Amino acid sequence: MTNKVDDKYKIMIASAWEKYNKKDFVGAKKICIQINNDFPDKLGANYLLGIIYLDEDKFIDSSKELKIALTKDYEKNAGGFINYTLGRNYGKQTYIGNENPLYDKDLSRKYFEQALEYEKYPENTITELHYIYQNNYKIIQLFKDAIKKFPENLDFVITLSDIYLKIGEVDNQKKVLLAVKNKFNSTHLLYKLSKIELSIKNFEKSRELINQAKGINVNPKSEFALQLELANIYYSEGNINKAKEIFFDNFNKEKNTDNFWFGLIGVLMCVDNKDYDDFTILLSKMEITKQFIIDDWFGDMPIYFDSSICVGIYLLENEKDVIKKLNVLKKRQTDKDILGKIELLKYSLYKNIGEETLCLNTIKKSIKYLNTYHYDFLFIELREAYHSVFYNLIESDKSIDDLIIDLSAILKEEYSFRKVFLSSLEFIIQELHNQKEYELIIELYENFSTEEVDKLDIWFEVAYAFNKLEKVDKAKYAYHKNLRIKGESSALLNNLANLYEKEDKFDEAIDMYQKALSLESDDTLIKTNLENTLDKQKKMINQTHKKDALNKIFLNAVELLKSENFFTLESLYIFLLNCRKEDDFDNWNLPIQNEMFPILMSTNEKKAMELKNNWISKNYIIKVEETDEYDIPYFQINPYIDREVTILRDMVSEINLPQEWLTGLNNISIFQLNELNYTETSKRIIKINKKYRPLISRDYNELIFNYLVGNKKSTIILSGSFVELILTYYCERKKIKKVEYKNTSGKIIKKNLYDCVLFDLISFIDDKKYFGNDFFPLTNLSRVYRNFIHPGVELKNHLDKTKSDLCFISSIEILRKII
Template sequence: LYGLNYCLGWTHEIGGEFLEARACYVSAVDTTYWEPDRWYGIIGVLNLDLVDSDPAKIQEFVMDINFSSHLFEGGTTWAARPFFLSAHAVDDIDLHQVKDFYLKLSKVKFADLPDIYIGKLWMMRYLLAQGLGKSMESYKAIKNSIKYLFTSHYDFAHDLHLESLHGLILDCKDRENDIIRVYDLFLEELSSSHILKKAINILSDLIDLLYAKKMYDRIVELSKKFTDKELVKTERLFQLAYCLVHIKENKRGKVIYELHLKTEGESAAALNNLGLLYVENEQYEHALGLYTRGLEIDPEHENINKNIKIAQHRFDEIKAQEITRLTLEKEFRASTAALHLENDYILEKLSQFILQIKLQEDFKEWLVPIAKHKFYTLLNIDRQRAESIREQWLKKGYLKQTDDRDQNGSIIYSINPFMEAEMLKLSKHKIPKQWIDGFISISIQSLEQVDYFSIMERIVKVNKKFRALLERDFNELTYNHLLGLQKATIVLSGSLVELALTYYFERKKFKTIPVKDSKGNIKNKKLYDCVLSDLIDFSMEKNFFGNDFSYLSNLSRIYRNFIHPGRELKDSLDKGKADLCYISTREILKKIV
């Protein structure tokens, strides 16, 4: 009946019978079974009311209409609905007033009107613009309607909003300016969490548009607004990965290619592109695996067949280089054993050579070109001796000639990279020259020169209680003195004289020694509690060894000054002071034992 009522209304309208026409249009609204068909009557009524310019009547009519989701089902299919004239004939009815009505509705002023009424008017403009193919006007109208329709009853407007945005994307086709404008709008819409949740449904089409126009950077920027889980739903991971690699974001591109293969299944193209990324990272074995899987899908794939040969060749080349490297490393490590047999002169020249070589501009990873005549300048010796040393080092594996030459034709040498650390270890484990010289200098003759044997003959006659200690300390003192160990000589001299004086006073039946405390008071101190200074001071006070016996004072002075590191930092210790301590100790022993 809505169709008959609408046609009657249209007939009355073109005949100038506007009241009759409005009544028929109202009947068309009331007799509609399918909600979207109500638009025939609604638009008919409003088109007449806008001509009459009766705002109150228009507002009352619009406010009475229930704007539900059902009213907007099917989009603009109401623009040409089937109309059954009989049981055997089918015709279409046309909504004649749409263009005129849209123009009239666009001129309505919204000032001082209720929000819901304004929202409904914008929603009608959305529908009319959509029916007329005005996608941008339709998008703007539905956005405006949402500003005024706050209640949950109108939540369906958000779906219409998304549909209009999707429509904009689909209408862009190949128009680059339109694509960029829609892209910017889409990014703006993503600021709304509600839109963000549902935007996945139309993201795929936008990616297709951008991809077709090679706007790869925009696709990448857009993808950053979504999680990987959301991007998977677009089924456009291959395109995204391609874009990422195109703008040199290879690490992220690799992740997305892997995700594409996992979620969308394997394709020869994806396996080939991912293989290229592994080749770029020199992960040839992994790349070869991907290429092999790609050829199982498409044995004739041109790019994969080409790339797998390149990757295999490079893989074999690197494998051969690794074998050569490991062999050379094994030889170099073994050759460092020969360093332990080298004399100081050769070790010094090797250290000098390594230092000079590392300063060369062409030195890289222990490879360096060296002209044959340049060896003598690096070693700072004559040419003949330099050539002899070069030949020896080649035989011992300290350096090796490669088959490569630099631009000047000079041989590129591979320098043993383990020599430097080994020589450092040798230098740390080297016996001090002073010790070696000391070992060599110890002989019966040198011992006789320091009265060693005559003193030892005296010591063996001392009572058993002190004999072993005196023998031990005098042996260690003489040994350190002959080795030239100055600090040890001074320390041992003081210790030995303290022991000898203790022996002397015990033999003299002294059980205590009078000692001045810090306040100058005299107190008796047990003999075994006395230190060197206590014993020397008492000996010198009582002249036990005579007035001209200076050895005690010499020893006391040097021992007191150099037993503490702080004094040594101010006044250097030398051989003369150490010798004086040894001589003083020896003479004191002669007096005591």
């Protein structure tokens, strides 16, 4: 009987796992519930439910099921897997809107460590603890135990050796690798041993090991990496001819891939300074393609041997030494094709080390040498280079005049570049507008046709610049262009109205002010402009056709009613109804003292005064010069609004308006601010020193606002700017005046704190481990911000809410780490 029961259980739990593996969570859960009813002492159903709920981000339900499973683990066979899953449950981070209520790094660590106490547990438990631990020696012990527990896991051996290398214990690194060398017979392991021997200049042994690795390598894609390492050994040994021979062979095999760089640069560094023929022959055979341009790193990465840990491949020498040798070669060349290719190589090398200004200079020279042909991808790189230099100058508050004049000159000369540059023009113009560089805006604008500018959203900035330069006709033309293409906006209508008002064209100006108020009824500047213009017009009306003009004003005011909110319409309706009941009401004229407005409007005094002033500004009512016998002022009520208010009020009652229209910015609620710990964080910011407090407070508030209203690009840009500010504050608080870190090529970068940009600060903080190992908010922010600060990248990669959320969460995490 017992065997039959066990067989039934095994069949059911196997069926549940099968449905789970097919992503049929509903079917799997249904079977698990039945199992719990039929076999209440079995843990399998609870364990599987815990996994399913974790996949569904139902963290509380998952934890509940897993803990039940743990109580049923009578024989202690499954506890390692259950604790591992609990560790994942408490350690999983989610985005705002579906936060993990159980998220607790300490509890996550506790469960992972408890998993280690069992005989059996998932190998990934080691990986998870590796991410959590920050002490290198604790990590070393973790992997020592893991290698004993999982002797077939090559990744654990490689990782442990890398940790020893990281802390400078090369002897221990070597011991770890040698201990399992014969057992694994691994390409990756032999490769690492070869690197160790090379580091102590044991060239013969290093070469022997790399040849052994070549002999057993089964991954054709990684063969070039082994060849490169063999060439590096010969180069380091001083056997330059042999090294050059291998680099030559490597280049020829990889010349049609991104890996050509390693062979090409290897040959360059091997040639004698007096004879560059070997290198120039290779260069002359290369076609000018995007292959010359690097994006993230040289070569077709990542490279793997026979483990799941990738191998880093580097140039033979650092970029600056390579550039020096290219400059020596350049002096000996007259062939424009070779010179153009040399500048292209330098461009990519400069790009990789972040030398934006030198990038710009070299790509310009390359295009100059190669001007016989048109390569669109070079113009794209030129655009990105200008964009980067421009952005850096803005960020560092340096003059951009020379850059814009230089850019304008090239735009005038190169039609192909103008086409490519259009995608960046909008960003540049808007930044120049922010910097109030009106002459530079026009300098750039005049390089493009009207049809080209129509494709962008810059007519407003162009019009504003023309107006500031007192070119009124051109300003009006540009504003009207913007009006036809983008439609009405309060700012545009106000600015255009100002131009007409200066020309004493009051009707046009008033019409535009009123339209602006219909879009932005609380804008005090527009109200003031309208009031001033109305005052001027009234003086003119007093001289000629006062009655007709006033009638026209009243008719114009009727159109504004359509933009009023429901409260205002209802207040108007009640006001008109009550006014007609007054004994002194005569042909839409009525003496009204301030105390009567709340009664006539059926609202409180404060709101009544707001409505009164608003209605006067919109000509719903006009205060005239006459008073009654008690010195109470008369008000003339717009006779045309009565019928329109009734019509609109009836329309509102008939139309079922969408909820979103009624909600608007009210979506920003106290509840949402509390979820973001806004009040608590703001109180902490108040405690920051006077120098940084107003800047951090301002940027924090703007970041919160843009995130809550869903401005994705603004959130990403503000996240980068905000983190740069708080990292600067953090460094200054720690008395750090100079920043020093190693870049990806191992070069030490030194900068004054105030000269640092976001990438410098993140690199420095990460290099010094001030926030611990692998502080993901820094790297996440750096990656997304660096990718999407440039429009060119955004055109290739979709910017979605996930990336915006990632930047926002990272920024808040970094802020909390600091304050």
